[in-house]
Amino acid sequence: MPKYDFLWGTLLFSFLCTFPFIVLTLYSFRDHWRFGKKVTLFIAGMVFVLQMVFTPLRIYIPSLHSQILDMVSSVIYVIFIFVALKEHIGKLVFAVLVLSNLGDFMVTAGKCVEALFFPKEALLVYNVTYPLFMSMILAVILPVTYLLIFRDLCTHGEQKDALSECENIGGYMWRYLWLVPATFYLISMDHFYASGQSNLENIMDPKRTLFLLAVDAGSVLIYRIIVKTAWLYERNVSLLAENHALSLQRLQYDSLNDRLENMRRTKHDIRHHAALLKEIRDKGDLSALDDLIAMYTKQNLLDQPLIFCENETLNVVLALYSETAAKYDIALSVKADVPKDLFVDKEELVVLFGNLLENAADACKEVTGKRFIDLTAAYSELPSGTHCLSLIVKNSCGKISRDEKGVFHSTKHEGDGIGISSVKSITEKYGGACSFTPEDGVFTVSVILYG
Numbered sequence: 001m002p003k004y005d006f007l008w009g010t011l012l013f014s015f016l017c018t019f020p021f022i023v024l025t026l027y028s029f030r031d032h033w034r035f036g037k038k039v040t041l042f043i044a045g046m047v048f049v050l051q052m053v054f055t056p057l058r059i060y061i062p063s064l065h066s067q068i069l070d071m072v073s074s075v076i077y078v079i080f081i082f083v084a085l086k087e088h089i090g091k092l093v094f095a096v097l098v099l100s101n102l103g104d105f106m107v108t109a110g111k112c113v114e115a116l117f118f119p120k121e122a123l124l125v126y127n128v129t130y131p132l133f134m135s136m137i138l139a140v141i142l143p144v145t146y147l148l149i150f151r152d153l154c155t156h157g158e159q160k161d162a163l164s165e166c167e168n169i170g171g172y173m174w175r176y177l178w179l180v181p182a183t184f185y186l187i188s189m190d191h192f193y194a195s196g197q198s199n200l201e202n203i204m205d206p207k208r209t210l211f212l213l214a215v216d217a218g219s220v221l222i223y224r225i226i227v228k229t230a231w232l233y234e235r236n237v238s239l240l241a242e243n244h245a246l247s248l249q250r251l252q253y254d255s256l257n258d259r260l261e262n263m264r265r266t267k268h269d270i271r272h273h274a275a276l277l278k279e280i281r282d283k284g285d286l287s288a289l290d291d292l293i294a295m296y297t298k299q300n301l302l303d304q305p306l307i308f309c310e311n312e313t314l315n316v317v318l319a320l321y322s323e324t325a326a327k328y329d330i331a332l333s334v335k336a337d338v339p340k341d342l343f344v345d346k347e348e349l350v351v352l353f354g355n356l357l358e359n360a361a362d363a364c365k366e367v368t369g370k371r372f373i374d375l376t377a378a379y380s381e382l383p384s385g386t387h388c389l390s391l392i393v394k395n396s397c398g399k400i401s402r403d404e405k406g407v408f409h410s411t412k413h414e415g416d417g418i419g420i421s422s423v424k425s426i427t428e429k430y431g432g433a434c435s436f437t438p439e440d441g442v443f444t445v446s447v448i449l450y451g
Contacts, residue, residue, distance in 0.1 A: 007055070007056070008128055009124075009126040009127050009128040009129075009130060009131060010055045010056075010126040011052065011055050012128065012131035012132075012135075013055075013126055013130060013131045013134070014051055014052050014054065014055045015052070015131075016106070016131055016134050016135055016138060017051070017073075017103060017106075017107070018047075018048055018051040018052070018073075018077075019048060020138060020142055021077070021099050021102075021103065022044050022047065022048060022077075022080075024099070024142065024145070024146060024150060025081060025085070025095065025099070026040065026044060026084070028095075028146065028150035028151070028153060028154055029085045029087060029095075029154050031154070032085055032086050032087045032154060033084060033085065033086070034083065034084055034085060034086040035084070040084050043080065043083065043084050044080070044084065047076060047077065047080045050076055051073055051076065051077075054069050054072070054073055057069060074100070077096075078096055081095065081096055087154065088174045088175075089174075090173075090174030090175045090176070090177060090178050091153065091154070091174045091177075091178075093178040093182075094153075094174065094177055094178040094180075094181055095150070095153060097178060097181035097182055097184075097185050098145070098149060098150075098181050098223060100181075100185055100188075101181060101184055101185055101188060101216060101219060102141060102142075102145055102216075104188050104212075105137075105141065105188075105212060105213070105216045106134055106137050106138050106141065107134065107203070108203050108209055108212055109133075109137050109209055109212075109213065110130060110131070110133040110134030110136075110137050111130060111133075111203040111204060112203060112204055112205070112206055112209040113133045113136075113137070114127075114129050114130050114132075114133045115203075115204040116206070117129075117133075122204060144220070145220070148220060148223070148224040148227075149220065149223045149224060149227050152227045152228055152230075152231040153227050153230075153231075173230060173233070174230070177226055177230070180222060180223070180226060181219070181223065184215065184216075184219040187215055188212065188215070188216075308322075308334050308336050309336035309337065309338045309377070310338065310339050310340045311336075311338040311339060311340055311342055311349075312340065313346045313349055313350060314336065314338050314342075314349055314353060314377075317349075317350055317353050317354055317357070318334055318336065318353070318357075318375075321354075321357040321358070321361065322334070324357075324361050325361065325364075325373060328361065328364065328365055328371070329371060330361060330364045330371040330372065330373055331370070331371065331372040331373070332372075332373050332375075333372070333373070333374045333375065334375050335375070335376045335377070336375065336376075336377040336378075337377065337378045337379060338377050338378075338379050338389070339379055342379065342389065343387050343389075343430075343449075343451030344389060344430065344449060344451065348426050348429070351422055351426065352391075352422075352423060352426050352447070353377075353391075355420075355422050355423055356375075356391070356393045356423065356445055356447075357373070357375070357393070359420070360373045360393055360395035360443070360445075361373065361395075363395055363396070363397040363398070363443055364395055364396055364397070366397070366398040367396045367397065367398055367441075369396075370396060371396050372394075372395065372396050373393065373394070373395045373396075374392075374393070374394040374395070375391075375392070375393050376391070376392045376393075377389070377390070377391045377392075378390050386450050386451070387450065387451045388448065388449070388450055388451075389448070389449045389451075390446075390447070390448045390449075391445075391446070391447040391448070391449075392444070392445070392446050392447075393444070393445045394442055394443070394444050394445075395442070395443055396441060396442060396443075397438060397441060397442065397443040398441075400438040400443065420436060423445075423447065426449075427447055427448075427449065430449035430450055430451055431449075431450045432447065432448045432449040432450055433447075433448055434446065434447045434448070
């Protein structure tokens, strides 16, 4: 039979061994691509083209051994996974080995079923009937593999705020879990090469194929237990971190409320002081008037603006920190165009602005030269009808300390800063984004929220 008669069968064989697995991998790890969408898809396309190029090599260059081409093909796919995806290496190795086991079963079962229905064509290796049965088997095992294994193999943004200690434990788990599919892969290799028969004879033997089916079915159940356990662990870690952040926000909110209550009491005292001023005026006691004015000046009650924006909650926070700025000789500039009614919860609004202003004030206290805080907040409605709150805070700062992951350290205690974590948590809740940039003695925070 002419060589070109095998070309279509070989092309379909290579397609089934490449394209579905690339799609499964990229979709399962869709939130962990190392590059942007265009670059990642370009790399995937190049890998697919390279794999398909090996097809005519099998037909028209007989001197090339098929096993060598299979090995090169596998190496290219492994390199693609490690280059395109940004995940723990143990989890990636786990995925590669699971896919290898899946691919081996598809190849074996497809040829075995072909031999049952078309025994003569099965001897031709790459007859078009072979990929036909492969595709039927793949249509069954691919969705099952995704639902039982790959859907939960990689969480999508749920563990971003997990505690560092728990993340380290999760990495430790995946450092060794890949050994489980590696063991099943060795069993599969033993099935193919330790029987003393040719590879084609092994594949066409129904008994050996049923044995491989039993092994793979058991392995899938074990993979399912492993992946589900790891998913539940990561989910619990995420919930623990979320509860931790909410507890911190509650403490910060309560602390701010205490300070705001003191401020309200001070304003309440002004009414009594007004009566005292009237009494001083009636008596003409100028010395008592001087003492009262000195007390107000010392407490910065006469110098601070009372109205910053229409939003009452935010206005109180800004007024509170304007006193802090005046106390520590910090030049505070506020431009806040925020309406009375806002889509952001009042408690979260206090935590958001309170954390940023408190961090800014703490950073300014460490500066010996000019101290300043510039805050700009604006509310807008996009053409799509989405409400938007944007916030930019710039402040003078000294040396900024960060760990190897770029996480900012707190200036108040050992470890990471809590305020930034709370800001990130609120930002994610409202589907927004935030950035923290220290540059040339100025720390800039940008936040945008949608509602």
